[in-house]
Amino acid sequence: MLLHLLFFSVILTITSPSPTSVQTNCTRVCSDGRGTNSVPYPFGFSDGCEIRLDCTAAGQTNVGTYNVQNITSDHMMVNFPANCDREFEQIQLFNNNSNFAITSRNAFLLEDCSSNLNDCVISITRIENRFNLPRCNRSSSMSCYLEEDSAGEDFLSLKRLETAGCRVLFSSVMVGLIGNNSRTLPVTMEFQLLELGWWVRGDCGCDGNAVCRNVSVENQRVGYRCYCNEGYAGDGFIAGDGCRRG
Numbered sequence: 556m557l558l559h560l561l562f563f564s565v566i567l568t569i570t571s572p573s574p575t576s577v578q579t580n581c582t583r584v585c586s587d588g589r590g591t592n593s594v595p596y597p598f599g600f601s602d603g604c605e606i607r608l609d610c611t612a613a614g615q616t617n618v619g620t621y622n623v624q625n626i627t628s629d630h631m632m633v634n635f636p637a638n639c640d641r642e643f644e645q646i647q648l649f650n651n652n653s654n655f656a657i658t659s660r661n662a663f664l665l666e667d668c669s670s671n672l673n674d675c676v677i678s679i680t681r682i683e684n685r686f687n688l689p690r691c692n693r694s695s696s697m698s699c700y701l702e703e704d705s706a707g708e709d710f711l712s713l714k715r716l717e718t719a720g721c722r723v724l725f726s727s728v729m730v731g732l733i734g735n736n737s738r739t740l741p742v743t744m745e746f747q748l749l750e751l752g753w754w755v756r757g758d759c760g761c762d763g764n765a766v767c768r769n770v771s772v773e774n775q776r777v778g779y780r781c782y783c784n785e786g787y788a789g790d791g792f793i794a795g796d797g798c799r800r801g
């Protein structure tokens with residue numbers, strides 16, 4: 556199979572918060588004493604923040620123990636390194652959350668499953684060879700989970716995965732597809748990265764120069780996101796920095 560793999564590293568650069576922020580009790584800056592990282596609304600590092608992240612002593616932005624690589628207007632990319640000791644239950648850290656969930660563009664690599672999953676267009680051997688990864692257990696094969704037909708669904712349904720009885724959540728691959736379903740070829744694969752989609756709970760609170768889009772998980776509205784109209788920049792949220800011309 557002809558695979559065109561593009562790998563690009565993502566660095567943490569995030570727009571600086573405006574000093575006129577409405578949500579005064581949310582700390583959006585994470586500092587290690589030398590430099591600072593800041594995250595855009597609705598993210599932050601204290602209790603008053605709509606989406607709470609963790610700021611490590613080293614000044615890293617984390618979700619639990621996982622380092623956040625990039626935050627965009629709808630997604631957040633998290634480092635998800637290969638690990639033979641990661642228990643499957645860790646998946647709940649990303650899925651059972653009131654403000655973000657795993658998108659359907661992620662493929663999971665698993666080990667020690669009671670039923671074998673082999674969903675991925677990419678062969679497991681190829682993944683292992685390409686990335687020179689260790690196999691956790693030589694006597695069992697690696698499994699790969701990717702949503703069969705995610706057309707129209709932003710978020711990954713874990714139902715089938717949960718019934719596969721996997722013990723180890725080894726890693727994940729963010730798969731960029733051209734087209735509308737998983738039968739099309741992946742054009743980009745970002746190994747050991749996990750893409751999460753985020754939202755703000757409640758009724759739309761977007762700037763007058765922004766559009767509001769509802770976010771649904773399994774056909775249930777969970778919240779919304781704001782997008783500034785063309786010609787405007789900003790986070791788009793009334794409670795954040797809104798939109799500015801430019």
Ligand SMILES: *[C@@H]1O[C@H](CO)[C@@H](O)[C@H](O)[C@H]1NC(C)=O
Nearest residue numbers: 564565566567568625626627
């Ligand atoms: C974040 O991801 C977007 C979309 O992939 C990309 O365009 C942007 O350059 C990334 N930002 C950083 C800081 O890596």
Ligand SMILES: *[C@@H]1O[C@H](CO)[C@@H](O)[C@H](O)[C@H]1NC(C)=O
Nearest residue numbers: 577578579580581602603604
């Ligand atoms: C911020 O926190 C202080 C003290 O905890 C509280 O009195 C105040 O109402 C809070 N302000 C907002 C906007 O939540």
Ligand SMILES: *[C@@H]1O[C@H](CO)[C@@H](O)[C@H](O)[C@H]1NC(C)=O
Nearest residue numbers: 646647648650651652653713
């Ligand atoms: C979320 O976690 C709680 C406690 O850990 C559990 O009771 C609940 O069923 C979980 N919900 C989902 C959707 O996984």
Ligand SMILES: *[C@@H]1O[C@H](CO)[C@@H](O)[C@H](O)[C@H]1NC(C)=O
Nearest residue numbers: 667668691692693694695696
């Ligand atoms: C390795 O896989 C085999 C077959 O699935 C299983 O019986 C064994 O318990 C596994 N070993 C470890 C250390 O998990």
Ligand SMILES: *[C@@H]1O[C@H](CO)[C@@H](O)[C@H](O)[C@H]1NC(C)=O
Nearest residue numbers: 706707732733734735736739
């Ligand atoms: C995706 O599906 C829509 C309608 O279902 C179609 O109009 C569009 O061309 C498709 N896009 C691709 C890239 O196949």
Ligand SMILES: *[C@@H]1O[C@H](CO)[C@@H](O)[C@H](O)[C@H]1NC(C)=O
Nearest residue numbers: 759766767768769770776779
């Ligand atoms: C978002 O959902 C709310 C509540 O269901 C609904 O009233 C509103 O029209 C929806 N907005 C958009 C842009 O779809």
